[in-house]
Amino acid sequence: MRPSRRAPDQLRPVSLERGVVKYAEGSCMVKFGDTHVLVTATLEERLPPWLKGQGRGWVTAEYGMLPRATLERTRREAAAGKQGGRTVEIQRLIGRSLRAAVDLEALGERQITVDCDVIQADGGTRTASITGAWVALADCISWMKGRNMLKTHVLRDNVAAISCGIYQGTPVLDLDYAEDSEAETDANFVMTGDGRIIEVQGTAEKTPFSQDEFLALMELARKGVARLVDLQKLAVA
């Protein structure tokens, strides 16, 4: 029995709310249960120096957590004077995941920066971030289309992400914090709308896992992502 009494393949209540802040070209408040992330997409007519003059754009991401998003207060990274290893790892993952679905040539020499700021954290902040980031990105691209800034299709497919894990011997979908901190195995899957894989990260938290266990998690993830992609389509419709 999961602490939340969910079925093994049941997501938490998910919401994807667009247009939640005033200035950003795209935005989304994404909630996976008690995990809430505010995502904004910023369009800028400038590129990182190493990319200039190559006729294509860039999508990058930054990730942060408000100090009291967590059960105990986490030290503010700006005060600590640097971004921690976990932050860096997550924001690199978000950026890679989004770029896999974007036609950077079609974007032109522009950069979209996606900021994912965790307002409240109850497990799965990186998967919620990616899922919401896609919506903010789509919102930003609509904004650009509305201004005739794009000639062709930029967004090739949906991108969504979900975590799975083996909790008390059972493969379960969309771990919350209570499950995550006890799971034997934890895996994050980033997938496209057509079911292909962009990124897989599986970690044996306690004991190494078998290939069969991994395949069971992948199967759960496939279902979860399909459901998230449906919700994204509703959100941007």
Add this chain to the structure above:
Amino acid sequence: MRPSRRAPDQLRPVSLERGVVKYAEGSCMVKFGDTHVLVTATLEERLPPWLKGQGRGWVTAEYGMLPRATLERTRREAAAGKQGGRTVEIQRLIGRSLRAAVDLEALGERQITVDCDVIQADGGTRTASITGAWVALADCISWMKGRNMLKTHVLRDNVAAISCGIYQGTPVLDLDYAEDSEAETDANFVMTGDGRIIEVQGTAEKTPFSQDEFLALMELARKGVARLVDLQKLAVA
């Protein structure tokens, strides 16, 4: 005529919503028009080293701004590797302002950290932060009372803050960004519920101002703070 068509002594619509996040001992989403700040108050049973063993507690504040709280994206301070001068100045002001209304002996050897994170900025983020911070602090102190952690009264009075300025020759209350960026003079007032002054900061943005002009601003501020204190009392009732 003010860009927002407000009367010179009219505040923007203000809301103070308590209990907006799950984990913090106290919290408040404060809105002054399009300026939105999420404030949390965290209670910790530890003190900065220089205060240990003196039988009194501490209240401190940190301030941050989400990158896209602003019209153009602002660089994330965690990525820049340090908090800017403006951030440091504001968080010191918030901390001082709150401490003026707290009986630190009555608090006991504990620290309350107030985090003010600006979700959206349209002028007056420091005054909104202070006004909301008092609510989150009061919320946190109620939480402590509910657990019998306090013997006596900790909070001596309300604390609220408002900006005023001289805009196109007229003293006006609660500047929004459009006014703030053009005002000749800008002043922030932090006051108590009984009308006394905790902090005054007046700056001639363009031309030095006279004592009479300053007194006109102070008079406006007095009215504004009185209104904010009424709203605080409603919020914590």
Add this chain to the structure above:
Amino acid sequence: MRPSRRAPDQLRPVSLERGVVKYAEGSCMVKFGDTHVLVTATLEERLPPWLKGQGRGWVTAEYGMLPRATLERTRREAAAGKQGGRTVEIQRLIGRSLRAAVDLEALGERQITVDCDVIQADGGTRTASITGAWVALADCISWMKGRNMLKTHVLRDNVAAISCGIYQGTPVLDLDYAEDSEAETDANFVMTGDGRIIEVQGTAEKTPFSQDEFLALMELARKGVARLVDLQKLAVA
């Protein structure tokens, strides 16, 4: 009775000595009693990037304190790897104060950097810094005039600053450290030669103060600044 036996409206002995270092375009050793600050003004034919090509110049300030300017040794900020919040706050104040009296268009596309380094600190280092900084700035502008680098008047008026506070219930002028550390209220006033206000910062160190108390402090400050302006005029004559 003040610890220094001064009358409530009596400044400490003030001296403003020009031309104290060899290389700077302007310099001043300012002393307010035992508070000694060495100020230099540096002229540079370059501007911060955000100001280039706008046909006007810039005046900025930096502030530092020698480690043993204080009763106990203070850690060197260069060794700590960053400037503390108090330093940043003070140098921003000095810069703003000076700019209020400078015609930046008349200065042309140049930057003057004013460095205020506290050799010895006995309260009031920021007000002594501003008062001495104006002299160093005036010295630098004379240097420029002597080289026919300026066509019109750059310096519109004098700028001087003084602290006031309520010490044992009495409003007093120009707090030294002994008073400052016990004052109920502490206010700094930056004013022009013609008595207008550039910056006001009043802080209730212990108990909030009334408007009448604040006005009494402002009245004292007016007298003190008038006296400082007279001394500045003598110094640059």
Add this chain to the structure above:
Amino acid sequence: MRPSRRAPDQLRPVSLERGVVKYAEGSCMVKFGDTHVLVTATLEERLPPWLKGQGRGWVTAEYGMLPRATLERTRREAAAGKQGGRTVEIQRLIGRSLRAAVDLEALGERQITVDCDVIQADGGTRTASITGAWVALADCISWMKGRNMLKTHVLRDNVAAISCGIYQGTPVLDLDYAEDSEAETDANFVMTGDGRIIEVQGTAEKTPFSQDEFLALMELARKGVARLVDLQKLAVA
């Protein structure tokens, strides 16, 4: 045809040389073709603060690259003043991978720090590091056994890692730099001696991949790791 003319399931020449430095409790120079990593294991009788007094030890890793390990010189991280995101990501992976095979209770309240310094980089530095790190760790544990510092078995199993990728449409094992920079998909597998999975990281570098493609990579990895584990056994025999 692979640039190195290897068969798709063929590793580069691998060598694992123990005892290569004088002071470390364990060490290994690991070579996967032209990728050379010097690994040392350091035993210390101290623990990170958050782990003290819990009756178990810790294994952690740090990763670095000599500036000219690469085709073009890479800036020294010590000079840049911080470890880059890639470094942090890799050293966290190495640490997690090793801990999955260590009985931390049996280790006792001690820390083993594994340093992986890349002398020369030709792709696969993280997988070579993990594979060599296990040897250095085993060497260190032998050193402890030789001093009767351990009562029970500490090392539960071998740990080795290998990369795979889809290169010009074909799944291949152990990518070198030439392949890595052109591969459509890149995956790293960390596995135990008995074939279970500790960590899987698969990334679509260009186009998302299917589940079948992923399974083909996993199959290759299984073979590669089995071969590496054989070589580890020879090295520590």
Add this chain to the structure above:
Amino acid sequence: MRPSRRAPDQLRPVSLERGVVKYAEGSCMVKFGDTHVLVTATLEERLPPWLKGQGRGWVTAEYGMLPRATLERTRREAAAGKQGGRTVEIQRLIGRSLRAAVDLEALGERQITVDCDVIQADGGTRTASITGAWVALADCISWMKGRNMLKTHVLRDNVAAISCGIYQGTPVLDLDYAEDSEAETDANFVMTGDGRIIEVQGTAEKTPFSQDEFLALMELARKGVARLVDLQKLAVA
């Protein structure tokens, strides 16, 4: 002919003024011509962690330069966020030099920190610093003796330093900036009152030098240091 018209073995006018600041246990304003350094010695009843409980004390030094001590303004190290290589090198040298003349056991478990802040720089700031630092240190030790804090002799001998160099083919003593920037060879000598060597640093700025040239510089230094030691004795008498 030297730019300053000094004889090859002639020092610049040297002054060593004690007791120049109010709070420090020892202080000295040292001037070698236009090179002016303010030195303070701070006594603290605490030690660096690695020295605790060993029954001996420590003497350390820090060095800084005011931004406009130089012909052109130098960036403030506190603003740059770190001490440069030259600063670190010089302060290590000052500390080592002083410790060579101090009986650390006799000092007891205390630390003396010597701060050398260059007010004006015209070459030879490190040698002026060391020479003045000895005076400030002696002043601090007198202060301790006056309070019966020391049982035995702490200061074994004088320590003074001077630079020499080969300028236009001639060995000369006490280089000023004009000479230093053109000298073929530059050497700094730190010596004791009885003529022994504590530290020698000789650098070929342009062409390598011969042993004979080096000996000629050493001979000049011996004379210069003897003169400085006489002046130190006068200063502390």
Add this chain to the structure above:
Amino acid sequence: MRPSRRAPDQLRPVSLERGVVKYAEGSCMVKFGDTHVLVTATLEERLPPWLKGQGRGWVTAEYGMLPRATLERTRREAAAGKQGGRTVEIQRLIGRSLRAAVDLEALGERQITVDCDVIQADGGTRTASITGAWVALADCISWMKGRNMLKTHVLRDNVAAISCGIYQGTPVLDLDYAEDSEAETDANFVMTGDGRIIEVQGTAEKTPFSQDEFLALMELARKGVARLVDLQKLAVA
């Protein structure tokens, strides 16, 4: 008797192996007994900003130590976030020493960066680094000659370095760690192939030394450097 049973004027076994890494334009693994340093020379067609357009090149050096090069693990400077004072001092010395033998005009507008990374440290890492750095530099310059990038001679002479010290009253050559940590006096000499001095650094670790003692050390150094220069000539032949 020296701990290593060497004669007072006997070097440790020295080896200088060229071409030890694949990518660098020049490289050398230098061993002085158990002190092993990997040196690479990198040629880049870019210059530090302050040197551009002056028709000459630059040679600079960086120095690092693998964490377990030492008896006890040393904290990684990249993790500490800065290079320590000792590192900065050493890399400045290496750069200066090499530049003394290079005709920077003949090099042209290019930079050679020499990286010295200590693999194992048993005293004398800076002298081994300089000695090996010359070989890597020579290797790099041969590489350039082979590509017709140089018209004239760039390398004027050999550069090698050795330490000497007074160990138990006897002057000895090439201190290892056991001697270095107990020596009364420690001196490093950097010399050219023709016996002239580039840099001398002598430090009284415990008691100040006499001029005669210093001359004895210089005499030893001369012999040692002559031997090292012979070995360099063999290495690059």
